[in-house]
Amino acid sequence: MIFHVKILVYLKEGVLDTQGKAVAKALVNAGHDELVNTRVGKYIQLWINAGTQEEAYTKAEVMCDEILVNELIEDFDIEVEHSK
Amino acid sequence: MITSVIIFPGSNCDRDVIHAISENTGTKVESVWHKERVLPEGTGLVVLPGGFSYGDYLRCGALSARSPIIDAVKEHALNEGLVLGICNGFQVLLETGLLPGAVLTNKTLTFICKKCYLRVERNDTPFTKGYKKEQVVQFPIAHNDGLYFLPPEKLENLEKNGQVVFRYCSESGKTDPEFNPNGALNNIAGITSRSGNVLGLMPHPERASEDILGGKDGVIMWRSIQRWIERE
Numbered sequence: 001m002i003f004h005v006k007i008l009v010y011l012k013e014g015v016l017d018t019q020g021k022a023v024a025k026a027l028v029n030a031g032h033d034e035l036v037n038t039r040v041g042k043y044i045q046l047w048i049n050a051g052t053q054e055e056a057y058t059k060a061e062v063m064c065d066e067i068l069v070n071e072l073i074e075d076f077d078i079e080v081e082h083s084k
Numbered sequence: 085m086i087t088s089v090i091i092f093p094g095s096n097c098d099r100d101v102i103h104a105i106s107e108n109t110g111t112k113v114e115s116v117w118h119k120e121r122v123l124p125e126g127t128g129l130v131v132l133p134g135g136f137s138y139g140d141y142l143r144c145g146a147l148s149a150r151s152p153i154i155d156a157v158k159e160h161a162l163n164e165g166l167v168l169g170i171c172n173g174f175q176v177l178l179e180t181g182l183l184p185g186a187v188l189t190n191k192t193l194t195f196i197c198k199k200c201y202l203r204v205e206r207n208d209t210p211f212t213k214g215y216k217k218e219q220v221v222q223f224p225i226a227h228n229d230g231l232y233f234l235p236p237e238k239l240e241n242l243e244k245n246g247q248v249v250f251r252y253c254s255e256s257g258k259t260d261p262e263f264n265p266n267g268a269l270n271n272i273a274g275i276t277s278r279s280g281n282v283l284g285l286m287p288h289p290e291r292a293s294e295d296i297l298g299g300k301d302g303v304i305m306w307r308s309i310q311r312w313i314e315r316e
Contacts, residue, residue, distance in 0.1 A: 021193065
């Protein structure tokens with residue numbers, strides 16, 4: 001069965017997000033004075049062949065640990081659903 | 085001494101390094117494609133050059149750190165062989181775990197390409213023996229992601245262990261924040277492994293290796309390495 005895995009990767013709290021700061025500046029310059037803060041992350045989608053949803057989750061977690069995420073500076077969230 | 089310069093897809097400082105080392109030491113330099121699994125026999129120094137390997141996709145250096153040749157580079161480092169990572173090569177070393185830390189995007193929000201002054205914090209490494217302690221040297225930087233980062237406790241350990249080799253500074257050697265071009269923590273421009281045989285730095289010594297380029301402070305690094313290897 002193929003599962004659609006959605007991974008959000010974002011900088012840990014306290015790690016300077018230069019990109020977020022640049023985007024925030026642009027938003028404020030565009031008149032969005034209500035903006036308080038901006039943090040920018042990455043959205044990674046995977047399609048994984050696995051027996052169960054849990055297995056797909058575990059495989060994605062291993063990929064995050066091995067390559068997709070640098071645990072020194074980043075955190076991540078994983079969502080798994082049946083592929084349409 | 086044989087130097088192996090690893091070439092990843094997107095490396096672009098490999099030829100400069102090859103030129104700088106062979107011209108200044110007269111020793112043999114070989115290029116090694118990243119898909120190789122072994123280093124040329126007799127390799128004393130491995131250089132991971134600057135550039136934009138894999139287009140900096142995912143994170144700078146992340147994909148190159150998983151290239152087939154990396155296992156051989158790790159083994160070389162484990163056997164006390166010398167490994168030097170410059171700019172993107174430094175980012176690759178951080179991603180392999182051979183050196184601690186990570187780099188973030190420059191605090192200036194811009195790509196920075198300019199000459200920089202660096203203070204030599206340690207001259208007891210194979211790479212810096214020829215410099216005087218606290219000597220100020222000038223190497224250029226050219227990067228978008230050079231803000232060296234480590235969580236506070238680990239940064240403290242790095243400093244305690246004396247692993248910082250180069251720090252951004254003024255012409256007279258002051259390391260105030262205003263002389264820090266990219267926001268790197270503690271003005272860190274280059275660090276070494278605990279064992280001292282792996283060095284990574286964001287500035288480019290190969291671009292400071294002949295007068296026509298504006299300076300020759302990098303030459304001392306190549307000669308230090310040569311003397312170290314030939315004495316062994």
